[in-house]
Amino acid sequence: MTSDWRARAACRDVDPELFFPTAHTGPAWAAQVTAAKAVCRGCPVLEQCRAFAFEGLRFGVAGGMTEQERGAHRRSRSAPGRRGRRAQRLDQVRDDRYLGRRLLADGVSPRDVASRCGVSQRTALRWAAALRSELEASAGEAS
């Protein structure tokens, strides 16, 4: 049963916030990720959790991996042919854009977003401009 392993999770009695770093970059982010991974390291159901996280968890540390590590692993697991490589690249672009826009919406600077998502500052600025227009459009609709 899917939920059986959860009853044995090492994080069961740990504040769930630990697994969702509030920092986005730098030493603070690294320290938060390290703390969460330390719990995972001693978890008896790490493998089950990791398999679950690969399939269904987009954000946070789970199964001893960050969301970026899971995304990279997912992409590297699929052995792409010519069409597959294109699909894989599109998946990566979509993931990067999704994460980038989320970070921008949280107030992270385009420069940090570029570094975190592995894109150029120009791309991060483009995402920021698109996000601003969407917010302005939805504010216009609401008034």
Ligand code: SF4
């Ligand atoms: S691997 Fe980590 S996130 Fe997953 S159940 Fe264990 S402690 Fe929790």
